[in-house]
Amino acid sequence: MAKPTVVLLPVWGDGHFMPMIEFGKRLVRASGGAMSVTVLLMPAPTPQAGSDIADHVRREEAEAAAAADGGGGISFKRLPAVEIPTDHTGIDEFISRVVRSHVPHVKAAIEGLACPAKALVFDIFCTPALDASRDLAVPAYVYFASAGATLALFLRSPAIDEEVAGEFEEMDGMLDVPGLLPLPATSLPDTLLDRKMSTYEWFVYTGRRYMDATGFIVNTAADLEPSVLAAIADGRCTGGIPAPTVYPIGPVLALPSPPEQPHECVRWLDSHPRASVLLLCFGSKGVLTPTMVTAIADGLERSGHRFLWVLRGPPVDNRDGARHPTDAALDEMLPEGFLERTKGRGLVWPTRAPQKEILAHAATGGFVTHCGWNSILESLWFGVPMLPWPLAAEQHLNAFALVAGMGVAVPLKVHRKRGNFVEAADLEQAVRALMGGGEEGRKAREKTLELKAVCRKAVEEGGSSRSAFQRLYEEIHGGGAELSSKNESVKADKAEGHVKRATYAH
Ligand SMILES: COc1cc(-c2[o+]c3cc(O)cc([O-])c3cc2O[C@@H]2O[C@H](CO)[C@H](O)[C@H](O)[C@H]2O)cc(OC)c1O
Numbered sequence: 001m002a003k004p005t006v007v008l009l010p011v012w013g014d015g016h017f018m019p020m021i022e023f024g025k026r027l028v029r030a031s032g033g034a035m036s037v038t039v040l041l042m043p044a045p046t047p048q049a050g051s052d053i054a055d056h057v058r059r060e061e062a063e064a065a066a067a068a069d070g071g072g073g074i075s076f077k078r079l080p081a082v083e084i085p086t087d088h089t090g091i092d093e094f095i096s097r098v099v100r101s102h103v104p105h106v107k108a109a110i111e112g113l114a115c116p117a118k119a120l121v122f123d124i125f126c127t128p129a130l131d132a133s134r135d136l137a138v139p140a141y142v143y144f145a146s147a148g149a150t151l152a153l154f155l156r157s158p159a160i161d162e163e164v165a166g167e168f169e170e171m172d173g174m175l176d177v178p179g180l181l182p183l184p185a186t187s188l189p190d191t192l193l194d195r196k197m198s199t200y201e202w203f204v205y206t207g208r209r210y211m212d213a214t215g216f217i218v219n220t221a222a223d224l225e226p227s228v229l230a231a232i233a234d235g236r237c238t239g240g241i242p243a244p245t246v247y248p249i250g251p252v253l254a255l256p257s258p259p260e261q262p263h264e265c266v267r268w269l270d271s272h273p274r275a276s277v278l279l280l281c282f283g284s285k286g287v288l289t290p291t292m293v294t295a296i297a298d299g300l301e302r303s304g305h306r307f308l309w310v311l312r313g314p315p316v317d318n319r320d321g322a323r324h325p326t327d328a329a330l331d332e333m334l335p336e337g338f339l340e341r342t343k344g345r346g347l348v349w350p351t352r353a354p355q356k357e358i359l360a361h362a363a364t365g366g367f368v369t370h371c372g373w374n375s376i377l378e379s380l381w382f383g384v385p386m387l388p389w390p391l392a393a394e395q396h397l398n399a400f401a402l403v404a405g406m407g408v409a410v411p412l413k414v415h416r417k418r419g420n421f422v423e424a425a426d427l428e429q430a431v432r433a434l435m436g437g438g439e440e441g442r443k444a445r446e447k448t449l450e451l452k453a454v455c456r457k458a459v460e461e462g463g464s465s466r467s468a469f470q471r472l473y474e475e476i477h478g479g480g481a482e483l484s485s486k487n488e489s490v491k492a493d494k495a496e497g498h499v500k501r502a503t504y505a506h
């Protein structure tokens, strides 16, 4: 009989696709080849996203083909194209509409598999795929590539929606998300800031539908976010109703061995003292406005510190609501004379850089990050304290957790109402605080080293993430997973109709 398979449904985007593939590879390894992984590929919506995914898939297929067992572990199945929405209000609505159109294809693909599907694991945007899992009676897990804090907010959002009248930004006081410090509305994801937008409805709908999942596989570690994970487990984020089990299995980081010939950025770092260089990198979609670029250049120049700045050019393809950067024309983007004046102590890199290798380098001593969760985990993994400059999505919430919760970052004043602008003087001051040897930077560095140890311990033999992964694997492999609808009666009894049936137009 064909070996059973776990079906993955990732979305495109670096911070989403690769962590999920990495998780799939771990499942295959854990099963010793007794289980396979089938990745369902939704066609990417833009040529750039398409070519990124095609590159990843080619690499994985080549690796699988070269494997000793002939590569039966991980395979990719392409789903048919669907109509791409052009009238969406942003990336979250765009993705959820695309996924909704794919539900019949997901169902048909699972039904057409030559081997039994043990579980369906889907991205945070793929909630509509819960319908396919229910119809086919296959347990469904959410692969949550962001922080436990964001998961708590999703789960709490249906109740907050009822508790707070008017826009969150206009309310007095803070929001209560159990397990987190009182949360200012200014730290909420963009999606929640305008109730009139359909993306707001999407967020609350998602939070509600998550209760129908079998479990959450979260790229975090139990000791990295202990209080929020405990609050979810105790049902405190869901009004006393038990939430699906959380499996904190992280940090899941793809850490390939460094290339034989080090990247130019890494070679440049070789010539600088230990912990002296500040990295600035804004993720795979980080695009800065011309005024931001000028402010950064001024702030860095005035700070006098060493820096490696990954600066990308304006996007060309915006069809999916995300902003995919291009290679930067540095002479056109930077203030005149900046490169000459900072020569020797600064490098501006105009295209994608090997962020993990840079963070791993001893010369890197600080990181101005857009607060994508993968970047945060990578920074902690290599023990590099941060300056948070959130730009979109849930990044403001991550920034809040970094500064107020974990203490691994020095705050940076980001003007959210001015398009996340930072004044040059504020950047200069924050860079000095982080890199200049003062008390604030020292504390953040010390705390970062503590959490570096926590991250590494979690994934060691016997560590909490290893154990969580093992429990998850046994549940999936042993067939002990509850179907998503199995909890329904308990939830309905407890909620006495409080949990509304989820309906959402997209
Ligand atoms: C897949 O492509 C994109 C995803 C996001 C995005 O949007 C988003 C919106 C929310 O209301 C809540 C979220 O949690 C959320 C998350 C999210 O993806 C996260 O992206 C972060 C960086 O942007 C980081 O990588 C996290 O790890 C992801 O989980 C947004 C986006 O463009 C702005 C995308 O293209």
Ligand SMILES: O=c1ccn([C@@H]2O[C@H](COP(=O)(O)OP(=O)(O)O)[C@@H](O)[C@H]2O)c(=O)[nH]1
Binding pocket: 013, 014, 015, 016, 281, 282, 283, 284, 285, 286, 310, 351, 352, 353, 354, 355, 356, 371, 372, 373, 374, 375, 376, 378
């Ligand atoms: O120039 C770059 C920009 C990004 N990344 C990697 O892309 C991922 C970005 O994920 P994150 O969640 O931080 O943010 P997103 O790109 O999804 O906004 C991380 O693994 C980074 O190391 C990289 O290697 N080089």
